[in-house]
Amino acid sequence: MTKQIDFSFASRPLVPLAHDYQHGDREPLHYHSCAQLIHTLSGVIRVHTRFGNWVVPPSRGVWLPAGTQHALDITGQVAARTLFIDPLARADLPASCQVVQISPLLRELIVSALSLPESCLPGSRTERIYELILDEIRVLPALPFYLPQPQSGALITFCQQIQAQPGENWTVKKAAQQLSVSERTLSRRFYQQTSLNFSEWVRRARLMAALIRLAQGDPVTTVALELGYDSPSAFSAMFRRIMGSTPSDYFLSDSGCDAEKS
Incomplete structure (x- = not known):
């Protein structure tokens, strides 16, 4: 049975998470009701879905729309920074799986998001950072690291x-x-x-x-x-x-x- 993993977005539009993987680690097939952006700082992640396979090299990212069933295979020592994003945060978030170019600006915004408080008050610095992250995600350039099946x-x-x-x-x-x-x-x-x-x-x-x-x-x-x-x-x-x-x-x-x- 495919496992569902969810997050609460009651106080903010996205949840950042830092996670490191060891070579040979694997995440079995699962999905989220939210969208997900995985940014790799080192190592390689292979993403498997029923539509095809993606390879995520260092310093790139992979975008997974809400509800996408996927499994991960880890090669090398992978330092991953992930954003779990409320699918209602923006109406024009990418609609399909894709490996993406992570700009220097988005990379630094993700790092900043990891230290932000959970509460996101209107007009606050936290809100502005989150909104800028969402703006950057809307224009992520897709890369040809997709192998359709x-x-x-x-x-x-x-x-x-x-x-x-x-x-x-x-x-x-x-x-x-x-x-x-x-x-x-x-x-x-x-x-x-x-x-x-x-x-x-x-x-x-x-x-x-x-x-x-x-x-x-x-x-x-x-x-x-x-x-x-x-x-x-x-x-x-x-x-x-x-x-x-x-x-x-x-x-x-x-x-x-x-x-x-x-």
């Missing part, structure tokens, strides 16, 4: 195989042969069910696998070659294009404030 049984099983073996040379031709369909049929079904073409889905799966491996401290060269890249430089070029820095620099920095490009 197909809905049909055969594609679900096949995608699980790709995620288990991301270093294989997964081509449309190879996939079509394994599923006993034409390349055109596979491409059409894949896009219909994931809104991504096959090669983009594989690229995202590899990136997510790389983030998890790198967060565990695996060498860049090992990760690059085991994920099927021709060389560490080719892997680093892909990583820099998407993440804004090299793999080594990304996990040495706690700022991670360069904007990603899809």
Whole structure:
């Protein structure tokens, strides 16, 4: 049975919480009647829902609308700062799950919120900080760290195989042969069910696998070659294009404030 975890918003529009996780920790499937923003200061969080999977790198965040059933897997030492938000606080909060860029301003506001009193008096500094946090959440930029899951049984099983073996040379031709369909049929079904073409889905799966491996401290060269890249430089070029820095620099920095490009 899925567990429901709730918070009281009688005196304020959001509840901040600091929580640290150890490598290998897991939160089983649960949901909240409120919305949730999880901001990671270090380590990587994998978020699993029935719609797909998200990987949250250091210094980014994940937005979960109210009622979203989700489970968390922890890689590395994760320092998380979470906001539980009254879904009635604003009418235009994000409506879907997404990994988001956390601006320096929002990061500092979250830190400040942790030390605020529970009572939120009209016109007070506490109220102004809460209102500014809500303003920032409304304009969070979404990042491409989402791996949508197909809905049909055969594609679900096949995608699980790709995620288990991301270093294989997964081509449309190879996939079509394994599923006993034409390349055109596979491409059409894949896009219909994931809104991504096959090669983009594989690229995202590899990136997510790389983030998890790198967060565990695996060498860049090992990760690059085991994920099927021709060389560490080719892997680093892909990583820099998407993440804004090299793999080594990304996990040495706690700022991670360069904007990603899809």
